[in-house]
Amino acid sequence: MENDDPQLQFETPEARMALFDFAFDHAPIGIALVDTSACIIRGNAAFAALVGRPLDEVTGMSFAQFTHSEDLEADLILFQDVLDGRRDGYSVEKRYVRPDGELVHVLIHIAAMRDEAGDVIRLISQIQNITHHKEYERQLAERAAQLELALEAVRGGFWYMDVGTRKFETSERLAQFIAGPTAARLDLENYLKRINVDDGASADLTPLLAGDVDQAVAEYRLETVAGERWMRCDRRLLRDGNGAPFRIVGMAIDFTEEHNRFVDLERTSQRDALTGLLNRRGLTASFSKLTAAHGYSVLAVDLDGFKQINDLHGHSAGDAVLVETARRLLSCVRGADLVCRTGGDEFVLVVEGTDDAGKAVAERVVAKMRAPVRLNQSCVEVRASVGGLWRNAGANLEQLVSGADKLLYEAKARGKDGFVFALSGD
Known part of the structure; x- marks a missing residue:
C-alpha cells in the first residue's frame, strides 16, 4: 500500500520509474510484461536469454510461440482464469523451446495488473531458469528413487x-x-x-x-x-x-x-553411508574445529578376523558387523570425540584430552570388541587391534593418522587383540 509520508516516498515519479527500470532490466531472474492477448510487451535481458532470442524479437511475440506444446494448454487455462477474474495470479513450471531446439525448464510466477475498475490490463511474469535444478533432481532420483525435490517459488x-x-x-x-x-x-x-x-x-x-x-x-x-x-x-x-x-x-x-x-548434501557427504560415522572428508572438517587444549589422541582401529566373516557368512553379515562395530566405538568415546570409518574395516578415533584419556579409550575399544556379534541365527566373533598416538600441540592430521597406523601394525605383529600407544614429540 502507498504511504503518504514524503520521507518514505521516492523523490520524483521519474526517479521512482528509473529505479523500477533499473530493477526490471538488471534483475537476476527473467521478468516480462504480458498483455491480455498473451503477447510480450516488455522483457529484460535475463528473460531474452532464457528464450534464446534478442529482446527486440521477443517484444510482440506470444508466449505460446516459445512454450513447449505439451505445456501450453495448462498455461493458457491458468492465464484465462486470471483474465476471467477467477484468480489474481498463478505459478507454473513449463519448458521454453529456443530457436535451436534446446529446452529450458522455467518456474514462472504470473500476477495480474488491474485498472481502477478491477479489469486486467496486463500481467507481470517472473521467470527463473530451473534447468540445472531439474538435472540435479534427475541425478538424485537415480541414486535414491524415494527422494523428491520441489522448488519453492522465488520470493x-x-x-x-x-x-x-x-x-x-x-x-x-x-x-x-x-x-x-x-x-x-x-x-x-x-x-x-x-x-x-x-x-x-x-x-x-x-x-x-x-x-x-x-x-x-x-x-x-x-x-x-x-x-x-x-x-x-x-x-x-x-x-x-x-x-x-x-x-x-x-x-x-x-x-x-x-x-x-x-547444507544437507554437505552434511551427508561427510558421513559414511553404511555406519553413519564420519568419513575421511568429515574427519578432516571436524578435526580442524578441535581446540585440543590438553592435546588429543589419534587411534587407528582395524578388525581382526573380519575377512573370514565376509568369506563364510557373506557381505550382508560383514555389513552387520561393521554397523555393530560403529555402535561400540561410539559407546567408547564422549560426544566431542570423533569416530570415522576410513574404509573397509578400518576406523580412526580422535580423543581430546591427555594421553591417559586416549589410552583409556583404546582399552575400552579392545574390550568392547571381544564380545560376540549377534547375527540373525548365529554369533560371530571379531577382535580389534589399535594403534594410538598422542600429541599435545597442533599437528597435521594425515601425519598423525600415518603414525597411528604404524603403531597399529605393531599391535597386529604382537598378536592382535590389543593396542600399542605412544607419545608424539612437539
Whole structure:
C-alpha cells in the first residue's frame, strides 16, 4: 500500500520509474510484461536469454510461440482464469523451446495488473531458469528413487538506499513478503531488525557506500511472516555523473530451499553411508574445529578376523558387523570425540584430552570388541587391534593418522587383540 509520508516516498515519479527500470532490466531472474492477448510487451535481458532470442524479437511475440506444446494448454487455462477474474495470479513450471531446439525448464510466477475498475490490463511474469535444478533432481532420483525435490517459488523484492542521505526503503512487494500483505515499506532500522544477528556482517553495505565496489552479493537469514528465510541479495551501486556513489539498489530473493539442500548434501557427504560415522572428508572438517587444549589422541582401529566373516557368512553379515562395530566405538568415546570409518574395516578415533584419556579409550575399544556379534541365527566373533598416538600441540592430521597406523601394525605383529600407544614429540 502507498504511504503518504514524503520521507518514505521516492523523490520524483521519474526517479521512482528509473529505479523500477533499473530493477526490471538488471534483475537476476527473467521478468516480462504480458498483455491480455498473451503477447510480450516488455522483457529484460535475463528473460531474452532464457528464450534464446534478442529482446527486440521477443517484444510482440506470444508466449505460446516459445512454450513447449505439451505445456501450453495448462498455461493458457491458468492465464484465462486470471483474465476471467477467477484468480489474481498463478505459478507454473513449463519448458521454453529456443530457436535451436534446446529446452529450458522455467518456474514462472504470473500476477495480474488491474485498472481502477478491477479489469486486467496486463500481467507481470517472473521467470527463473530451473534447468540445472531439474538435472540435479534427475541425478538424485537415480541414486535414491524415494527422494523428491520441489522448488519453492522465488520470493522477495528490491530495496534502494540513497548514499548521501542514507535513506533506505524497500519495495512494497519485499515489505509484504517480510511483514504480510498489509505491510508498509520498511526503513533501514526495521529491515535490519529482521536480519539474523549472526548474519549482520554479511549484509554490511560499507564497501558499496564507500564506492570501493560496484556490485556485491550477500546471503543472510531474514525473519518473515513465513518464518526465517535465507535471502540472496544482489546489490548494485549507481554513480552520479562525476563517478561518486549515488544510490544502492538491492534485489533480495528467497533461496531457502536451495540453501538447505546444499547444507544437507554437505552434511551427508561427510558421513559414511553404511555406519553413519564420519568419513575421511568429515574427519578432516571436524578435526580442524578441535581446540585440543590438553592435546588429543589419534587411534587407528582395524578388525581382526573380519575377512573370514565376509568369506563364510557373506557381505550382508560383514555389513552387520561393521554397523555393530560403529555402535561400540561410539559407546567408547564422549560426544566431542570423533569416530570415522576410513574404509573397509578400518576406523580412526580422535580423543581430546591427555594421553591417559586416549589410552583409556583404546582399552575400552579392545574390550568392547571381544564380545560376540549377534547375527540373525548365529554369533560371530571379531577382535580389534589399535594403534594410538598422542600429541599435545597442533599437528597435521594425515601425519598423525600415518603414525597411528604404524603403531597399529605393531599391535597386529604382537598378536592382535590389543593396542600399542605412544607419545608424539612437539
